[in-house]
Structures are given as structure tokens and as C-alpha cells.
Amino acid sequence: MGKDSKTKNGVSKFYKISDNNVERIKRECPRCGKGVFMAEHKDRLTCGKCSYTEFQKEQSKKNKS
Structure with a gap:
């Protein structure tokens, strides 16, 4: 497993080519x-660098009501 295979797998997580x-x-x-x-x-987006967090609305609770 060379350096190229690790780089390709890491990049493919963040970009669609x-x-x-x-x-x-x-x-x-x-x-x-x-x-x-x-x-x-599951319920939020979080930055690992600065800890900025955005909470997402739950769609499943709205659909059940």
C-alpha cells in the first residue's frame, strides 16, 4: 500500500470527480x-478546527405529526 493509494482514498471522501x-x-x-x-x-454539522456547530431540523418528527 503506497502513498498514492492513501491520498486517493482521503481525497475521495471530500470531493466527487x-x-x-x-x-x-x-x-x-x-x-x-x-x-x-x-x-x-446525526443531528448537526461540526467544525473540528474551531468547534462551529449548526444544528439540523429533524424531518422525522414533522412527518409523524
């Missing part, structure tokens, strides 16, 4: 800027 287009999959932190991605948790 198709044809000549590159799209970001994960959301970037609004405080830290480009290149710092936010972690996706």
Missing part, C-alpha cells in the same frame, strides 16, 4: 474558510 468536474461533497466551515470541512453527525 466526474469527467472534467470536481464537486465538494462535504460542507466547508463558514468561519475557517476553504479547505476546512465540517463533520456530519
Whole structure:
């Protein structure tokens, strides 16, 4: 397992590459800027660098009412 295979796997977590287009999959932190991605948790998005957190609304509770 060389250095190239590790780099490819790490990059594929954050970007979708198709044809000549590159799209970001994960959301970037609004405080830290480009290149710092936010972690996706069950009910929130969190930045590991500055601890910025955005809570997501639960869709399942709205559907049950």
C-alpha cells in the first residue's frame, strides 16, 4: 500500500470527480474558510478546527405529526 493509494482514498471522501468536474461533497466551515470541512453527525454539522456547530431540523418528527 503506497502513498498514492492513501491520498486517493482521503481525497475521495471530500470531493466527487466526474469527467472534467470536481464537486465538494462535504460542507466547508463558514468561519475557517476553504479547505476546512465540517463533520456530519446525526443531528448537526461540526467544525473540528474551531468547534462551529449548526444544528439540523429533524424531518422525522414533522412527518409523524
